Amino acid sequence: MRLFAPGAAYCLLAGIMLAGCNAYEKGHTEYQRPELPQKSDWVGPEAAVQVSANETIQPDWWTGFNDPYLDQLIETALAGNLDLKILAARIDAAEAAIGEERSTLLPSVGANVSAQLQASPLGTTQQFGAQASANWEIDVWGKARKGVQAQTAEYQATEADWRAGYLTMAADLADTYFAIRRLDEQLQRQRSALDKNRRILAIYRQQHQAGLIPDTRIRQQQAEIHGLQDTQVDLVRLRRLAENRLATLLGRPAGDFRVPPATLTDTVSLPVVPAGLPSQLVSRRPDIIAREYRVLQVHHLVGQAHLAKLPGFSLTGNGGFASAVLSGLLGNWSLGLAPAMNIPIFDPGIEARLATREAQERIAEEEYRKTVLLAFEEVENALTNLAARKERLNEVRAQIDQLAQVRNQIDRQVQLGMASQLEVFESERSVLAAQQNLLQLHGQILSDTVTLYKVLGGGWPSTRVH
Incomplete structure (x- = not known):
């Protein structure tokens, strides 16, 4: 009695071959960049000038502030910052993980050497042996190579992570230095x-003498001085807290680093920074590049x-020598070779793993789309803040x-004893508050x-996923 008719067997074989072709085709699907949020142009007032990515910002963008001490600090941080390390x-x-993945493409070889001595009432027996084995899983369909490609994408993502860390470190250091x-x-x-x-x-004391x-005016003036000293x-x-933060960024213990005092307006220049295009942003920001490489990594997985x-194909070989006499090993040898094919007919783990990878x-x-969308928001916010604060700067000036004209008039009145202390306080406080603002x-x-x-990527050159 035949369990299967020839036609049914052919149909089963054809089904297996069709499923295999489908799996092979899906396994080698070409990578396509995911559809991303689109943005035609920047809205902020600072976006009027648009230039290419390489012209917008250079890799050493901080040199645009024309402060040699800042340049020196960043160079020191590049060598000592622990986050970058x-x-x-x-x-x-x-x-190293790429090398580990590539090792699966190579055969593995092992060897074993043994010597056995056994004593009994009949005498002593001895056995010498040397065995070797080799196993090679042949990557016919490119499954192992897909693992190598996935790990290579992760390696490229970690390189982009370093560039993002480099950019963040330099920005944090510059902000901290400017605060100092x-x-x-x-x-x-x-x-x-x-x-x-x-x-x-001193003038009030002379006038009081x-x-x-009255004496109360002197006391009020002394109270004002105490308030200024408290501030x-x-x-x-x-300032000391900012120095501690700067020391950590440089890779040094907090408290062991001091910044020589200097004023902000005398040491730091304000560069003119034009905005870039959205397409340039996507190809330049290292965090976006890292996200895309991780999409590519999962695509390969x-x-x-x-x-x-x-089906999986493997080749196993073994051979060796065995003899009761050590000198007779070469005359008593064996060799075996065993090709094998593993056909996964029903393995729920394969389908579960596929579902996990697709998820x-x-x-x-x-996450890639979200990073791009957040990048657009960050650029728009930076442009808006920059434009608004420049307008405010003109108003405060x-x-x-x-206020300076009013203060000068009150100063002359103080010398003549014609200005009230309230007028003096209000004048000085107003001018100082405006200057600090x-x-x-x-x-x-x-x-x-x-x-x-x-947020524009710090001038990193364009990196594309292949």
Whole structure:
């Protein structure tokens, strides 16, 4: 009795071959970049100038601030920053993992040498042997090569991660350094305000000795000086905290590094930064590049999961020598060769692994799209902040000009004893507050410029996934 008719067997074979062809085709599907959010142009006022990616920002973009000390700090951080060292070690690990994946394409060979001595009432027996074995899983369908391609994509992603870390480190360092310089200038103006208020106190004391003003005015002026000194102490504290942060970025212990004092406006220039095009942004930002390489990595892993449905071919060989006499090993040998084919007819693990990889691919694609969409938001925000704060800067400068004229008039009145202490306080506080506001805006514009460099990719050359 025949269990299967010839026609049924042919149909079964044809079905297996068709499924195999389908698995092979899906396993070698060409990578297609996922559909991304589209943006025609930037909206921000600063987007009027559009140039190519390489012309927009250079890799050493921080040199545009024309501060040699900042250049020196970043060069030091490139060698000492621990975050960059961690990212570089991950690149090395990813490169080693490529070699590990490639090793699956090569045969494995093992050897065993033995000597056995056994004693019994009948005498002593001995046996010498040497065995060798080799196993090679032949990558007929390219499943192992897909693993190598996936790990290569991960290696390229870790390289992009390093570039993103490099960009973030330089931006953080520049922001921290600018904060220190801004605090230096605030301290300078605070000391100047203290000196002026002390001079006013001296004038009040002379006027009080002459019987022109009451003792309360002197006490009020002394209270004003204490308030200014309190603010000065807090500015010194903030500067030390910023120095500690800078030391960590440089890879040094906090407290072991000090920045020589200098004012922000005297040491740092404000560069003009034009915006780039959205297409250039996508091809330049290292975090976006890393995301796409990870989409490519999962694409290859999905292909590998499809190819796992196909039969596997392996070749096993073994041979050796065995003899009771060591000198007779060469005369007593054996050799075996065993080709094998493994056909996965029913393996639920294969389908489960494929479903997992396909889900991971969808996750990677959505994360890629999200990174691009967030990049558009970051650039628009940076452009908007930069334009608005430049407008505010002009308004505050005009405000200071008016307040300075009022202060000069009150200064002349103080000498004559014609100005009230309230007028003096309001004048000095208004001018100092406006000056500090102007300095704060200048620092924010520098920070916005750094942010714009960062969100545009920092001038990294275009990298494409192949």
